[in-house]
Amino acid sequence: MDLDLERLADRMHVVSLPLATRFRGVDEREVALFSGPAGWGEWSPFLEYPPEEAARWLRAALEDADLERPAQVRASVPVNATLPAVEPARVASVLARYDGCRTVKAKVAERGQLLADDVARIAEVRALLPDARIRVDANGGWNVDEAETAIRALERFDLEYVEQPCASVEELAELRGRVHRLGIPIAADESVRRAEDPLRVARAGAADLLVVKAQPLGGVRAALAIVEEAGLPAVVSSALDSSVGLSMGAALAASLPSLPHDCGLGTGALLAADVASPPLVPVGGAVSPARVAPDPALLASLAARPARVDAWRARLAATLPHL
Ligand SMILES: O=C(O)CCC(=O)c1ccccc1C(=O)O
Numbered sequence: 001m002d003l004d005l006e007r008l009a010d011r012m013h014v015v016s017l018p019l020a021t022r023f024r025g026v027d028e029r030e031v032a033l034f035s036g037p038a039g040w041g042e043w044s045p046f047l048e049y050p051p052e053e054a055a056r057w058l059r060a061a062l063e064d065a066d067l068e069r070p071a072q073v074r075a076s077v078p079v080n081a082t083l084p085a086v087e088p089a090r091v092a093s094v095l096a097r098y099d100g101c102r103t104v105k106a107k108v109a110e111r112g113q114l115l116a117d118d119v120a121r122i123a124e125v126r127a128l129l130p131d132a133r134i135r136v137d138a139n140g141g142w143n144v145d146e147a148e149t150a151i152r153a154l155e156r157f158d159l160e161y162v163e164q165p166c167a168s169v170e171e172l173a174e175l176r177g178r179v180h181r182l183g184i185p186i187a188a189d190e191s192v193r194r195a196e197d198p199l200r201v202a203r204a205g206a207a208d209l210l211v212v213k214a215q216p217l218g219g220v221r222a223a224l225a226i227v228e229e230a231g232l233p234a235v236v237s238s239a240l241d242s243s244v245g246l247s248m249g250a251a252l253a254a255s256l257p258s259l260p261h262d263c264g265l266g267t268g269a270l271l272a273a274d275v276a277s278p279p280l281v282p283v284g285g286a287v288s289p290a291r292v293a294p295d296p297a298l299l300a301s302l303a304a305r306p307a308r309v310d311a312w313r314a315r316l317a318a319t320l321p322h323l
């Protein structure tokens with residue numbers, strides 16, 4: 001792997017992608033793309049993530065650009081629709097962006113909202129899609145009591161699982177004990193992707209399944225090894241990536257020996273513009289794990305402003321020592 005700062009900076013293309021729906025408090029998403037001998041890789045840690053954390057995301061991007069991907073066992077990856085914490089009146093129009101998806105992941109526990117907002121959102125999803133699987137993602141926003149109350153309030157909508165209801169592994173373990181009787185599985189996301197030790201949550205018996213993202217775990221190979229060691233079912237997800245990053249996630253999903261759940265790789269549908277033509281969005285409820293190359297004209301038209309490119313170059317310089 002070539003880790004020379006100047007040469008890496010020359011291979012880096014920073015783009016700013018407009019979102020069709022505000023998500024995670026932003027309405028544009030900046031990502032850096034690297035071209036390499038094997039294809040394109042995406043480096044898109046969120047702007048607030050420190051260099052030590054961004055380094056794992058960079059390792060993943062460079063590996064995907066430099067090396068051939070591991071062998072795949074499926075040619076198509078079923079995906080869920082991802083629903084931001086929108087009001088009920090907007091649910092139908094957001095879900096309409098996801099062609100053929102039979103699973104919906106709804107964001108809950110959004111700061112500034114109430115449990116009643118979550119109940120109203122999930123009720124709307126269930127009313128629109130009586131046969132869909134519905135999972136919710138709290139991004140660690142509840143304490144154990146709040147999570148238990150929320151799960152009891154949402155249980156009647158028949159939940160597939162609850163993703164990262166609480167922030168810490170200890171809280172997840174406590175909650176899992178409390179709601180075990182309800183038969184609703186607990187999934188760990190941030191407890192895998194932002195943890196010093198991504199396997200601790202599995203060893204602690206704090207989750208029924210793992211959400212795994214190729215970039216924060218350091219690449220497709222590293223993520224495959226973590227899933228194998230954890231011995232839990234895995235759901236592959238993304239971090240609001242461009243088509244290039246989504247393709248890396250799809251490659252991970254396509255290489256897993258077992259894939260019992262739809263994956264969170266449909267978020268290309270939340271972008272108002274993307275780097276590939278056609279973009280990697282769900283078709284018939286699935287995405288392809290084939291390589292995606294950006295369209296040069298789109299790379300140019302979506303290029304970030306010079307000041308933002310400079311900021312990403314500085315970020316690259318600060319991140320490289322941690323690789
Ligand atoms: O898993 C999905 O459905 C899509 C990805 C997603 O929800 C997400 C996107 C950006 C940042 C965090 C998350 C998350 O899963 O918590």
Ligand SMILES: [Mg+2]
Pocket residue numbers: 137139163164189190211
């Ligand atoms: Mg999540």
